[in-house]
Amino acid sequence: MKKRLKFAIEYVGEIIILMGGVLKRMPQIIRSRHLLAEQIYTMGVGSLPIIGITFFFTGAVTAYQAAYQGAAYLPDIYVGMSTAKALLITLGALLTGLMLAGRIGSAMAAEIGTMRVTEQIDALETMAIDPIRYLVLPRFVACLIITPALTLVADIIGCIGGLACAVSILDIKANIFIQGLRTNFIPHEFWGSLLKAFTFGWWIAIMSCHHGLKTQGGAEGVGKSATRAVVSSSIMILAFEFIIAQIVF
Amino acid sequence: MIKIENLKKSFGENQVLKGVNLEIKTGETVVVLGRSGCGKSVLLKHIVGLLRPDSGKVYVDGEDVTTATGAKLYKIRRKIAMVFQGSALLDSLTVGENVGLWLQEHTDLPKSKIREIVRRKLQLVELEGIEDKMPSELSGGMKKRVAIARALAIEPQYILYDEPTTALDPITARRIDKLIRHIQDELKMTTIAVTHDLVSASIIGDRFALLSDGVIVFEGTPEEFRKSGNPKAIEFIKGGGYE
Numbered sequence: 001m002k003k004r005l006k007f008a009i010e011y012v013g014e015i016i017i018l019m020g021g022v023l024k025r026m027p028q029i030i031r032s033r034h035l036l037a038e039q040i041y042t043m044g045v046g047s048l049p050i051i052g053i054t055f056f057f058t059g060a061v062t063a064y065q066a067a068y069q070g071a072a073y074l075p076d077i078y079v080g081m082s083t084a085k086a087l088l089i090t091l092g093a094l095l096t097g098l099m100l101a102g103r104i105g106s107a108m109a110a111e112i113g114t115m116r117v118t119e120q121i122d123a124l125e126t127m128a129i130d131p132i133r134y135l136v137l138p139r140f141v142a143c144l145i146i147t148p149a150l151t152l153v154a155d156i157i158g159c160i161g162g163l164a165c166a167v168s169i170l171d172i173k174a175n176i177f178i179q180g181l182r183t184n185f186i187p188h189e190f191w192g193s194l195l196k197a198f199t200f201g202w203w204i205a206i207m208s209c210h211h212g213l214k215t216q217g218g219a220e221g222v223g224k225s226a227t228r229a230v231v232s233s234s235i236m237i238l239a240f241e242f243i244i245a246q247i248v249f
Numbered sequence: 250m251i252k253i254e255n256l257k258k259s260f261g262e263n264q265v266l267k268g269v270n271l272e273i274k275t276g277e278t279v280v281v282l283g284r285s286g287c288g289k290s291v292l293l294k295h296i297v298g299l300l301r302p303d304s305g306k307v308y309v310d311g312e313d314v315t316t317a318t319g320a321k322l323y324k325i326r327r328k329i330a331m332v333f334q335g336s337a338l339l340d341s342l343t344v345g346e347n348v349g350l351w352l353q354e355h356t357d358l359p360k361s362k363i364r365e366i367v368r369r370k371l372q373l374v375e376l377e378g379i380e381d382k383m384p385s386e387l388s389g390g391m392k393k394r395v396a397i398a399r400a401l402a403i404e405p406q407y408i409l410y411d412e413p414t415t416a417l418d419p420i421t422a423r424r425i426d427k428l429i430r431h432i433q434d435e436l437k438m439t440t441i442a443v444t445h446d447l448v449s450a451s452i453i454g455d456r457f458a459l460l461s462d463g464v465i466v467f468e469g470t471p472e473e474f475r476k477s478g479n480p481k482a483i484e485f486i487k488g489g490g491y492e
Binding site: 124 | 277284294297299324329330332333334337338339340341350351354355385403465
């Protein structure tokens with residue numbers, strides 16, 4: 001019990017130290033702008049297809065479910081309204097966060113973990129290159145930018161998916177569906193959704209880089225770090241989904 | 250000058266270094282010999298401050314590496330280059346980017362100038378024209394030479410080699426040994442190499458230090474090493490079939 005408590009305290013302490021270290025180096029991001037651009041491209045553009053496919057179907061399913069639940073007693077406009085609400089309040093940011101935790105969180109932990117076990121990080125340190133500045137900072141800032149950006153894309157594609165389902169399967173007129181989207185759009189919810197996405201990006205980067213840097217052993221260690229990165233990022237995403245929902249909505 | 254004083258390091262219950270004392274004078278090439286797992290690489294990592302000792306000191310030009318942190322440690326590290334056992338090339342960068350990384354990060358040189366320096370350093374290790382290749386496209390020997398070129402790009406005062414010929418075939422290994430010797434003769438850098446390969450050590454080193462049971466049990470020239478009656482040295486020579 002004592003050992004577990006010590007481990008938990010150390011774990012939290014290491015995360016806090018890493019966050020402090022990254023924030024302290026934030027002004028140096030200008031120096032690492034080429035690395036930042038590379039990360040934004042790899043993470044952001046690389047994630048677009050999977051986000052697009054997922055949210056097209058998520059929007060379609062949301063519209064279909066809304067129609068299924070309310071078909072007997074609610075007007076057609078309700079389908080567009082509930083699709084927008086579901087995407088903005090929860091699904092857009094949450095699903096994007098979870099998908100990015102799986103896609104880029106695991107990749108970040110595996111990449112940094114491999115660098116750790118093959119002495120590439122030691123090589124950086126001996127060249128007087130700060131690994132936090134060179135490896136973690138660009139990934140952190142890239143996550144802060146791309147998670148809200150992809151959430152925005154996800155919300156839009158989700159609405160398009162919902163519209164496609166409404167028009168082709170539910171026999172709802174496009175203008176009715178779009179009117180529903182507009183009627184229920186509340187800017188405050190939109191900004192809340194982006195705030196959540198920003199927070200999720202923060203945790204994906206911090207947890208994944210932390211586990212990558214702490215990797216020990218060989219291939220097995222890298223695998224474990226990738227798994228831990230996804231699990232811990234997902235837990236933080238779900239916890240902060242709840243916390244921010246309480247504050248914002 | 251590098252001075253190591255009573256250096257001790259344990260990993261859990263395993264005490265790897267039990268009080269290492271060693272002095273490396275400016276300009277000389279010292280080879281630390283020892284069996285696999287005896288702590289040679291651990292010793293090197295203490296010199297560049299990658300590991301902190303349980304006790305003892307490491308001085309580089311009079312500055313204590315063991316207590317240095319942050320900017321002070323980076324200042325010391327700017328004098329030292331290390332060639333890692335597995336080469337440790339950054340696999341997301343090209344060969345040219347790897348060799349020029351230090352210059353890009355620590356100088357304001359224009360890209361064209363960095364490219365020129367990279368070309369010259371690769372020429373020095375007989376690997377011209379591979380700037381655009383990725384490390385994954387190179388053989389073990391080529392990676393090792395690129396790692397040496399990367400170390401030379403820093404123009405360090407001290408260069409550390411961690412098992413420079415491990416996992417290489419004998420022909421490539423001798424080529425690397427001769428390259429290290431050539432670089433030493435040309436550039437007159439203070440060099441520390443750790444190896445368990447006595448043939449390699451004989452080509453590279455001016456002076457041998459034998460690490461055994463966590464302490465330096467012999468120091469002297471290669472000739473003195475062969476003729477010494479030190480039981481650990483005899484065991485090493487006989488065990489390796491170098492008689």
